[in-house]
Amino acid sequence: MPDGSSTHAHSLPPPVFVADARGLAALVRALAGEPVVAVDTESNSLFAYRERVCLIQFSTPARDYILDPLALPDLGRLAPLFANPQQQKVFHAAEYDLLCLKRDYDFEFAEIFDTMIAARTLGWPQMGLAAILEARFGVKMNKKYQRANWGQRPLTPAQLDYARLDTHYLFALRDVLQSELAAAGRVEEAREEFARLTRVKPEPNGSDRHGFWRINGARDLPSQQAAVLRELYLYRERQAERADRPPFKIMSDQTLLEIAQRCPAQTNELQGVMGMTPAQIHRHGAGLLGAVQRGLSAPPPHPPPPAFEPDVVRERYERLRQWRKQKAQTRGVESDIIIPREAMWQLARRAPRTSDELAGIEELGPWRRQTYGDEILKVLGAD
Numbered sequence: 001m002p003d004g005s006s007t008h009a010h011s012l013p014p015p016v017f018v019a020d021a022r023g024l025a026a027l028v029r030a031l032a033g034e035p036v037v038a039v040d041t042e043s044n045s046l047f048a049y050r051e052r053v054c055l056i057q058f059s060t061p062a063r064d065y066i067l068d069p070l071a072l073p074d075l076g077r078l079a080p081l082f083a084n085p086q087q088q089k090v091f092h093a094a095e096y097d098l099l100c101l102k103r104d105y106d107f108e109f110a111e112i113f114d115t116m117i118a119a120r121t122l123g124w125p126q127m128g129l130a131a132i133l134e135a136r137f138g139v140k141m142n143k144k145y146q147r148a149n150w151g152q153r154p155l156t157p158a159q160l161d162y163a164r165l166d167t168h169y170l171f172a173l174r175d176v177l178q179s180e181l182a183a184a185g186r187v188e189e190a191r192e193e194f195a196r197l198t199r200v201k202p203e204p205n206g207s208d209r210h211g212f213w214r215i216n217g218a219r220d221l222p223s224q225q226a227a228v229l230r231e232l233y234l235y236r237e238r239q240a241e242r243a244d245r246p247p248f249k250i251m252s253d254q255t256l257l258e259i260a261q262r263c264p265a266q267t268n269e270l271q272g273v274m275g276m277t278p279a280q281i282h283r284h285g286a287g288l289l290g291a292v293q294r295g296l297s298a299p300p301p302h303p304p305p306p307a308f309e310p311d312v313v314r315e316r317y318e319r320l321r322q323w324r325k326q327k328a329q330t331r332g333v334e335s336d337i338i339i340p341r342e343a344m345w346q347l348a349r350r351a352p353r354t355s356d357e358l359a360g361i362e363e364l365g366p367w368r369r370q371t372y373g374d375e376i377l378k379v380l381g382a383d
Contacts, residue, residue, distance in 0.1 A: 015064040015164040019071040028077045034060050038090045038170035041097045044151035049241045054150035059167035085110040090170045092129045103202035118177040121190045123332040192365035207237045215253045228295030229260035235291040317348035323379050
């Protein structure tokens, strides 16, 4: 394939690039009268310490737009579009986009349509947008841009072509999915999941001093080695922030864990540690040894208590899981399409006995309560 983003991109008119206040005002006017708008984002999580939204793509039936948020200090004029329940926003795999847009801009969302959720609800074999576009529309996207650094400027024409395809075909895809959802009697089920996605809450964007406990193996360390791991983790965070790179690109979690286990006192003792090449030792050796010494003299950290669920709750969850698995297999969909995992835990913890009590489970919407409520109460009633 040539360096273009797809087999079809060059037959389309170029997207409208928006990178100043006047362009943003024109975009807002263009989108204001549209009952349906396709949306996508590109972020730089693989290339920056603090991830941020680097592009926002919009499509209407007539035009494709690419907005550069790095060039615009304020995107507040887009807030009414996202929050408008009278305008449908079509995404593919919306959750990540919604989390990023909420985190960076405090946007609120109403009335979305997620083409990936719709495809999963119907049991389609393809989930990724590139696979669906190729299977359904014969459009091939150039996969090399899936891991592009969207924070770099200037963007190439091929990048812009690729980015616009993430929204250009969502109208046609939505129409196909809506028809199939209606034919299968699954419209309300999908809409309930779309509404649940609008309530997702973003995580803080930045360093967490206690994040070292999430390193696999951290809880198995003796207490003083855990203190060393904490100092190594904080050293890596400082280096990543200074270089504006993701921490895993400075050094891996397993490298930090192995250094914490060895507690080296001299630079040559770093040789043989996984990932510690001569260049890494030259660059970080002194800093790592300093972190080890700080950890050895620091008070040991206390691990956060593990999430504890009583046996009776775990037993209920397991019964629900087995019931859900069977329902999903019968229908030919993945298990979380039947009931989301968080709803399962809420059910297991609260053990509702009646339909009224079932209505108090926030993650279990009206469609699921009506469809599965009696079966869920029967499963839970086995205590």
